[in-house]
Amino acid sequence: MAISDVGLPGEVPWKKMSAEELESQYCPSQWGVRLRAEEALRTYSQIGIEATRRARATRKSLLHVPYGDGEGEKLDIYFPDEAAEALPFFLFFHGGYWQSGSKDESAFMVDPLTAQGVAVVIVAYDIAPKGTLDQMVDQVTRSVAFVQKRYPSNEGIYLCGHSAGAHLAAMMLLANWTKHGVTPNLKGFFLMSGVFDLEPIMYTSQNIALQLTLEDAQRNSPQLKVAQVQPVDPTCRVLVVVGQFDSPEFHRQSWEFYQVLSAQTLCQGEWKASFEQLHDVDHFEIVENLTQKDNVLTQIILKTIFQ
Numbered sequence: 001m002a003i004s005d006v007g008l009p010g011e012v013p014w015k016k017m018s019a020e021e022l023e024s025q026y027c028p029s030q031w032g033v034r035l036r037a038e039e040a041l042r043t044y045s046q047i048g049i050e051a052t053r054r055a056r057a058t059r060k061s062l063l064h065v066p067y068g069d070g071e072g073e074k075l076d077i078y079f080p081d082e083a084a085e086a087l088p089f090f091l092f093f094h095g096g097y098w099q100s101g102s103k104d105e106s107a108f109m110v111d112p113l114t115a116q117g118v119a120v121v122i123v124a125y126d127i128a129p130k131g132t133l134d135q136m137v138d139q140v141t142r143s144v145a146f147v148q149k150r151y152p153s154n155e156g157i158y159l160c161g162h163s164a165g166a167h168l169a170a171m172m173l174l175a176n177w178t179k180h181g182v183t184p185n186l187k188g189f190f191l192m193s194g195v196f197d198l199e200p201i202m203y204t205s206q207n208i209a210l211q212l213t214l215e216d217a218q219r220n221s222p223q224l225k226v227a228q229v230q231p232v233d234p235t236c237r238v239l240v241v242v243g244q245f246d247s248p249e250f251h252r253q254s255w256e257f258y259q260v261l262s263a264q265t266l267c268q269g270e271w272k273a274s275f276e277q278l279h280d281v282d283h284f285e286i287v288e289n290l291t292q293k294d295n296v297l298t299q300i301i302l303k304t305i306f307q
């Protein structure tokens with residue numbers, strides 16, 4: 001699909017959709033070409049569980065490390081074989097529409113990244129209905145501050161999220177770090193098949209658990225806010241990626257977020273943003289394939305970290 005198929009700039013195509021069409025656009029499992037919905041979700045979950053079992057069995061790790069006082073405020077750290085404090089740290093925020101998924105089945109990329117000398121942190125947050133979106137954003141912010149405080153000599157912190165997790169990672173572009181007493185050494189963002197404007201989500205069944213009001217959706221939409229903030233570090237890269245078989249609405253979300261990032265004027269400071277449509281993958285394969293060292297996106301991530 002070409003970008004021109006997702007509408008002209010300034011158009012809001014989802015507002016013209018029927019309720020059924022909008023529901024379908026925001027149901028990623030309906031858009032795969034290889035597996036039917038249920039099977040796609042089952043495969044995604046099995047690959048995540050197996051990658052996590054393997055990571056815990058084969059890598060040095062610190063599991064269930066508290067980054068706050070809340071029961072759900074835990075993260076897992078997986079280390080490369082060579083012990084060092086001065087490592088790049090790669091933090092992953094899982095997807096599941098802020099209401100499913102966990103760190104205990106999301107260690108997809110641990111094997112190929114730790115093998116190359118990157119510490120990988122898989123972050124848990126309180127999904128809905130226990131957590132609200134504002135709470136999840138606050139938890140993710142504190143998890144990033146925690147890693148910086150615990151590993152102050154890190155060689156860069158890279159934030160990666162998938163789908164709803166890409167939204168949470170993107171919200172870190174807006175974070176007010178002074179409130180947290182630390183400026184994390186953020187060097188890169190990898191935003192896979194994300195949602196950056198939350199308003200359309202309000203009109204789907206996802207909002208039964210999320211209970212977003214228009215104010216909640218707008219306050220938590222990086223699409224609406226990112227033009228107002230400046231990058232702390234001008235070398236920080238932001239990669240926006242979407243799968244070829246993601247729905248047109250997911251393509252539009254990623255493309256428009258990339259557009260707003262790269263439209264910043266020089267005097268405001270620019271994000272070093274890039275956009276990739278990953279060939280031959282759907283919403284789930286984009287992250288499943290991170291278990292493989294020779295996958296295109298794994299290689300892009302490693303090149304970005306070690307450039």
Ligand SMILES: N[C@@H](CC(=O)c1ccccc1NC=O)C(=O)O
Pocket residue numbers: 026027028029030037041044095096097098101162163164165
């Ligand atoms: N109920 C959704 C599940 C879903 O969207 C999803 C599942 C796992 C990881 C990410 C997902 N999407 C966004 O966060 C679906 O059927 O596609």
